[in-house]
Amino acid sequence: MPFLKLGLCNPVVQAIEELGYTTPTPIQKQAIPIIISGKDLIASAQTGTGKTAAFVLPLLTLFNKER
Numbered sequence: 001m002p003f004l005k006l007g008l009c010n011p012v013v014q015a016i017e018e019l020g021y022t023t024p025t026p027i028q029k030q031a032i033p034i035i036i037s038g039k040d041l042i043a044s045a046q047t048g049t050g051k052t053a054a055f056v057l058p059l060l061t062l063f064n065k066e067r
Helices: 010-018 026-036 051-066
Strands: none
Touching: 010 051, 026 051
8 A cells, every 4th residue: 555545644754755655564554544534643663663653743744735
């Protein structure tokens, strides 16, 4: 599943792809749609699995939509 199908906005997806990422990690696939929908989320995963991006990328999308 590509990042765009998770509900991220085009500028965020473009930035991700420019950095060389093409496929979200399992934690990102699960967390991003929940955060974009405005629901609360508690998640855990091992170090290096993309938790920070799973939290920040949907926030960037939400900030972009508010502009």
